[in-house]
Amino acid sequence: MSLLEVEGLRAAYGQVRVLEGIDFSIERGRRVAMLGPNGAGKTTVLRALSGMVKTTGRLEFDGDSLAGRATADIARRGVAHVPEGRGTFPTLTVEENLRLGAYVRGDGGAVREDVRRVFGWFPRLEERRRIQSGSLSGGEQQMLAVSRALMLRPRLLMLDEPSLGLAPIVTKELFRVLGEICDEQGMTVLLVEQNANLALDFADHAYVLESGRIALEGEADRIKGDDEVRRSYMGY
Amino acid sequence: MERFIQVLVDGIATGSIYAAVALALVLIFRSTGIVNFAQGEMAMFSTFVAWGLYEAGLPLGLAVLTTLALSFVAGMVIERVLIRHFEGGDVLTLVIVTLGLFILLNSLAGWIWGFGNRGFPSLFSDDTVVVGGVTLSVESLGIVAVLLGVVGLLFLLFQRTKVGLAMRAAALNPDSSALVGVRVGHMLMLGWGLAAVLGALAGVLVAPRLFLDVNLMGAVLIYAFAAAALGGFDSPIGAVVGGWVIGVSENLAGTYVDFIGADLKILVPLVIIFVVLLFRPAGLFGTREVARA
Amino acid sequence: MSNRRVRTAMVLGLAAAAVAVPFLFGPYRVGQFTLVLVYAVAVLGLNLLVGYSGQISLGHGAFFALGAYTAALLIEKASVPHLLSVPAAGVVCFAAGFLFGVPALRLHGLYLALVTLGLAIALPQLIKRFDGLTEGTQGLTVDQPVAPGWLGLADDQFLYLLSLALAAVMFLLAWNMTRGQLGRAVRAVRDREIAASTLGVNLAATKTRVFAVSAAYAGVAGAMYVFAIGFVAPEAFTLTISFAFLAAIVVGGLATISGALFGALFIEFVPVYASDVDVALTGVIYGGVLIAFMWLLPEGAAGLPRRLRALAARRHRAAEEKTQEGRLTQREGVA
Numbered sequence: 001m002s003l004l005e006v007e008g009l010r011a012a013y014g015q016v017r018v019l020e021g022i023d024f025s026i027e028r029g030r031r032v033a034m035l036g037p038n039g040a041g042k043t044t045v046l047r048a049l050s051g052m053v054k055t056t057g058r059l060e061f062d063g064d065s066l067a068g069r070a071t072a073d074i075a076r077r078g079v080a081h082v083p084e085g086r087g088t089f090p091t092l093t094v095e096e097n098l099r100l101g102a103y104v105r106g107d108g109g110a111v112r113e114d115v116r117r118v119f120g121w122f123p124r125l126e127e128r129r130r131i132q133s134g135s136l137s138g139g140e141q142q143m144l145a146v147s148r149a150l151m152l153r154p155r156l157l158m159l160d161e162p163s164l165g166l167a168p169i170v171t172k173e174l175f176r177v178l179g180e181i182c183d184e185q186g187m188t189v190l191l192v193e194q195n196a197n198l199a200l201d202f203a204d205h206a207y208v209l210e211s212g213r214i215a216l217e218g219e220a221d222r223i224k225g226d227d228e229v230r231r232s233y234m235g236y
Numbered sequence: 237m238e239r240f241i242q243v244l245v246d247g248i249a250t251g252s253i254y255a256a257v258a259l260a261l262v263l264i265f266r267s268t269g270i271v272n273f274a275q276g277e278m279a280m281f282s283t284f285v286a287w288g289l290y291e292a293g294l295p296l297g298l299a300v301l302t303t304l305a306l307s308f309v310a311g312m313v314i315e316r317v318l319i320r321h322f323e324g325g326d327v328l329t330l331v332i333v334t335l336g337l338f339i340l341l342n343s344l345a346g347w348i349w350g351f352g353n354r355g356f357p358s359l360f361s362d363d364t365v366v367v368g369g370v371t372l373s374v375e376s377l378g379i380v381a382v383l384l385g386v387v388g389l390l391f392l393l394f395q396r397t398k399v400g401l402a403m404r405a406a407a408l409n410p411d412s413s414a415l416v417g418v419r420v421g422h423m424l425m426l427g428w429g430l431a432a433v434l435g436a437l438a439g440v441l442v443a444p445r446l447f448l449d450v451n452l453m454g455a456v457l458i459y460a461f462a463a464a465a466l467g468g469f470d471s472p473i474g475a476v477v478g479g480w481v482i483g484v485s486e487n488l489a490g491t492y493v494d495f496i497g498a499d500l501k502i503l504v505p506l507v508i509i510f511v512v513l514l515f516r517p518a519g520l521f522g523t524r525e526v527a528r529a
Numbered sequence: 530m531s532n533r534r535v536r537t538a539m540v541l542g543l544a545a546a547a548v549a550v551p552f553l554f555g556p557y558r559v560g561q562f563t564l565v566l567v568y569a570v571a572v573l574g575l576n577l578l579v580g581y582s583g584q585i586s587l588g589h590g591a592f593f594a595l596g597a598y599t600a601a602l603l604i605e606k607a608s609v610p611h612l613l614s615v616p617a618a619g620v621v622c623f624a625a626g627f628l629f630g631v632p633a634l635r636l637h638g639l640y641l642a643l644v645t646l647g648l649a650i651a652l653p654q655l656i657k658r659f660d661g662l663t664e665g666t667q668g669l670t671v672d673q674p675v676a677p678g679w680l681g682l683a684d685d686q687f688l689y690l691l692s693l694a695l696a697a698v699m700f701l702l703a704w705n706m707t708r709g710q711l712g713r714a715v716r717a718v719r720d721r722e723i724a725a726s727t728l729g730v731n732l733a734a735t736k737t738r739v740f741a742v743s744a745a746y747a748g749v750a751g752a753m754y755v756f757a758i759g760f761v762a763p764e765a766f767t768l769t770i771s772f773a774f775l776a777a778i779v780v781g782g783l784a785t786i787s788g789a790l791f792g793a794l795f796i797e798f799v800p801v802y803a804s805d806v807d808v809a810l811t812g813v814i815y816g817g818v819l820i821a822f823m824w825l826l827p828e829g830a831a832g833l834p835r836r837l838r839a840l841a842a843r844r845h846r847a848a849e850e851k852t853q854e855g856r857l858t859q860r861e862g863v864a
Contacts, residue, residue, distance in 0.1 A: 066389075071415060092405065103416045104417035271642075327585075327638035328585055328638070340817035344812075345809070346812065359805060405697035458650065499655075510644055
């Protein structure tokens with residue numbers, strides 16, 4: 001059984017229908033990318049999984065239905081969502097943000113361990129541990145956002161456009177470290193990205209969304225290697 | 237000189253009571269974005285409950301502690317049952333609802349305990365104590381000590397505990413908090429519960445000095461509003477500093493300045509509110525910009 | 530019958546009933562209805578402010594008091610004829626509302642509420658303080674208007690009809706205002722501030738004008754109050770009256786002119802019956818009503834017809850959808 005199974009997912013904001021019936025699944029330990037143009041509904045997929053938008057359809061996480069559950073509940077089940085805009089708390093310190101990421105965990109000692117591990121991956125965060133996170137650079141904030149999610153010890157990591165607003169060098173570095181971490185942890189990842197190139201390098205499997213439907217899916221290497229597909233769906 | 241210090245300390249004591257209610261207002265403002273017009277009446281109601289328990293035979297300390305616990309629960313219930321329904325909605329609606337609660341509690345207290353006044357025993361002795369050559373009342377010192385203790389506990393709660401961190405987060409950004417698994421609704425309830433406790437504490441501290449009747453907290457609430465406005469509605473430090481400033485100024489003015497008679501006394505905090513909101517809406521320590529019309 | 534004709538018929542019916550009142554009831558009742566008219570004018574002013582322009586005032590009791598004392602002092606100490614004191618009270622309160630509004634209306638929502646609350650608390654204290662002028666807590670007795678002999682009316686009947694005439698004038702003025710330029714500007718400000726300012730509506734000026742107008746209404750009502758009661762004292766103008774006005778607009782309905790009447794009826798008669806049961810009951814009812822109405826009927830009693838119509842429309846639509854679905858499945862079955 002896959003870790004995440006989605007069938008017939010429909011979502012709307014008021015009268016505006018955004019998702020028109022999405023089917024996909026993610027196996028344990030695999031990395032899935034969700035690509036597509038702006039407005040295709042990629043962010044909505046993540047928001048649907050986090051219970052932030054009204055949906056119909058089957059949403060199963062490790063056998064449990066996520067449909068209709070509150071966001072906090074879904075997080076408590078081990079789904080970590082790094083939203084667009086990062087979801088960090090600008091007036092709280094780096095350390096406080098990390099501690100919040102581990103809010104649902106009871107194991108204080110292990111939490112401290114994890115904080116140290118985060119600082120190992122991102123030494124810049126350690127330097128700024130007592131500084132308000134709002135005064136960090138864009139790249140550092142994104143590192144913090146991802147770390148915050150990892151502090152949950154999630155079973156599924158969902159990332160919404162981590163490259164947004166970051167310089168290419170920073171983005172590359174972020175994805176490099178992210179790749180290492182996910183390898184180390186065997187993390188299951190759902191990545192929504194505009195930067196198809198980076199995403200296809202990072203992911204194993206990819207779906208391309210268009211106007212609320214899945215237009216294309218396949219192994220990331222194959223899609224990357226297929227010039228025609230790339231040109232028609234990703235414009236390059 | 238001795239007189240001056242006495243007036244100062246008394247002012248800080250009175251100011252501490254204003255600060256306690258102001259802290260309650262700030263707590264609720266930070267977590268739910270509302271100014272709770274009913275804060276004073278909730279405190280008054282709690283004080284009556286304490287009085288009732290004491291009259292029923294409980295020793296004063298136990299009566300007060302029980303009341304604090306009951307007030308905590310009541311605050312949580314009020315948030316969950318009443319306020320939750322209106323959260324995120326129109327400001328005007330919430331103003332009317334908390335005013336409705338104000339009127340309701342005021343009359344309910346009158347219904348249950350009558351509109352006459354009565355005495356309330358002090359938690360502290362009548363004695364005076366000599367500090368650095370100055371004779372000060374134990375009660376004043378006691379009130380200040382209680383407030384400092386409360387502030388210390390709140391500091392520990394918010395800065396050093398998981399729950400406190402979660403409460404701060406929920407107040408700052410409910411959506412992001414939900415993403416880490418914080419149950420925002422619970423945090424709101426906690427905020428209201430704590431605020432109710434602070435109010436109740438203020439009530440039992442001030443009741444011995446004024447008489448206990450349904451209008452006990454009316455003026456105190458106005459002073460607390462002034463303290464919160466002066467300090468900044470979203471700043472706990474501001475609430476304390478604001479409370480002390482207002483308490484001390486009130487006392488100094490009352491002692492040394494003549495033309496503000498008893499009738500006009502209430503105008504002082506009202507004018508302070510008006511002036512502060514007009515010229516420096518964020519107060520001395522507040523961070524948020526008050527939305528201007 | 531078209532909506533308009535129904536409404537005109539209702540208004541005429543109401544007017545006829547209103548005129549008939551002094552001839553159908555005894556002096557005590559008539560006096561109560563006179564007070565209803567007084568409150569209706571004040572509540573109308575508050576409604577214009579809160580309902581139409583979306584601002585808050587918890588302090589209209591202060592303008593009510595100001596108007597009452599202006600009229601009282603002019604009549605008793607300056608021998609001004611009764612009728613003249615009405616516009617005088619209105620003008621004074623307009624000016625006061627304007628002066629208060631210019632700084633205060635820069636505040637928003639909660640803070641405006643707080644500041645107007647302060648106004649309501651401050652005014653009775655000021656009245657007490659300047660007792661050289663106002664006779665302070667003792668209060669000031671004022672000669673009430675007396676029925677001219679040739680009308681053949683009792684004093685209470687004359688007072689009622691005089692108040693009715695004044696109220697009718699104020700209602701007509703309000704109705705005219707909401708339909709005119711000021712009304713449109715005001716609604717624009719309430720609904721979309723940003724859009725309104727691009728359309729050239731001067732936000733600050735409009736808001737201040739509406740505030741001043743609503744204060745003037747409270748002032749006129751205050752003068753009418755003096756006629757009706759013949760006595761003013763600070764105790765009559767505490768926070769209670771400001772809260773009563775608030776309850777009135779909540780019950781009667783925001784943004785409606787008819788709502789002012791509902792509300793006024795509520796605040797005049799409920800305390801009378803409630804205090805028969807228990808003195809505290811009035812407050813419990815006010816508080817409970819405020820909360821209940823905000824929960825169930827945010828638009829007040831006057832919003833009820835609209836709500837019921839919307840509910841009926843929703844039910845109708847749901848029923849239609851069901852029949853449509855039924856038809857569809859039928860068709861599929863056949864296919």
